[in-house]
Amino acid sequence: MRVVFAGTPEVALPALDAIAGSEHELVGVVTRPDAPSGRGRRLTESPVAARAAELGVPVLKPGHPREPDFQSALRDLAPDCCPVVAYGALIPQSALEIPVHGWVNLHFSLLPAWRGAAPVQHAIWAGDEITGATTFRIVQELDAGPTYGVMTEAVRPTDTAGDLLERLAEGGAGLLVATLDGIAAGSLEARDQPAEGVSLAPKITVDDARVQWGETAVATDRRIRACTPGPGAWTTFEDERVKLGPVTPIGNGPDLAPGVLSVGRSEVLVGTATVPVRLGEVKAFGKKQMPAADWARGARLADGAKFS
Structure with missing residues (x-):
């Protein structure tokens, strides 16, 4: 398949590399615009943009994926599917409809558990012993689209969110490529998420991170x-x-x-x-x-x- 990958931070790199090394044709990358970074607040491209440049792949950096110019450029790339890992912006319906097989997201939880921006952090905070990653087709409702595949991962007693996310990113890269393989072969069908077991994982704020010594x-x-x-x-x-x-x-x-x-x-x-x-x-x-x-x-x- 012709694919356009969407992602922004370093955690998306294992999936980008895996897709680039697969049988699928990586024809473009979508990432967030350059942002101020460091003490000098210089504009810096995202890790995904930097890796795409190394791979020689065209990069699109829309301010928001609703922009007509971006959607026109995406249509010109004619993707069959858009795999996504931690892109960082909501995809409007008009953009979701461009690729034949939609946008397929790699989410770092066992959906429908921990829908939202911080699934790994919330899994650790809640004391989950098992978590994982899920591939699903993006719909307008947050992380609620039909799922293709899952992988599981044990949460170790000393895991930080960074430790666990690193393992999920590596394992999830293989899951995402396998999902694309199945879609291309016509052997994989998305299934609706169950209505039971939904939990939410909103972004962790600085205030949330303040230790409460009155807790256990x-x-x-x-x-x-x-x-x-x-x-x-x-x-x-x-x-x-x-x-x-x-x-x-x-x-x-x-x-x-x-x-x-x-x-x-x-x-x-x-x-x-x-x-x-x-x-x-x-x-x-x-x-x-x-x-x-x-x-x-x-x-x-x-x-x-x-x-x-």
Whole structure:
């Protein structure tokens, strides 16, 4: 088939590479416009745009896919199908109708669970033991289109959202190519999603990422891992924001009130509503990220200090 790939961030690259190396003809790539990045706020192309340039594939960067010029250019490319991974914009019906086989999205959950922008983060936060990826045909309703195929992936006890997403992106790339193969061969038919089991996964905000020390140690651990690497879990100490890496619940630690620190030579513990957690990496305002014990020594912390 002639395909036009749509995607933007780095997580889309495994799928783009897999399609480029498949039997399908990659005739174009759609991605988000260049955006300011870094301290100098220079306009920078997306990871997908950069990879497409390396592959020598034409790139379309519409401000929004509703734009007539974009839709005209897409028609000129005459795609049979448009595979999608993390493109980042809603596709209007007029654009959905251009390819013969529609737009096929790789979504990082077992639909209908976790429809929305942050399925991996929400799966970790909810304590799911199994998640996966699903290919489906895009319709106007959010992540509700009929599905083609799935893959499953175990959620490991120490997985961050970044860890899990990396594995799903690699495994999902093969699923997406297999889906395109089946569509091209006429051997794969999309099936409606079940009405039961729908859950939503809205974007995780910076406010969501603030650690609530009054939660249990298990809930604290899940929140922090779900928010790593982005938007980044944080708390405050002496009215300044402190970013936190993943923590470890301690089953037989000291009895600490929520947010209260116990400072040792090689570790820093923090109280929760249940057992304490051991801090991992810490990044104080204006400082480099470092092990919690090094941060505590530099800040001259003692037992009884408290996160707010």
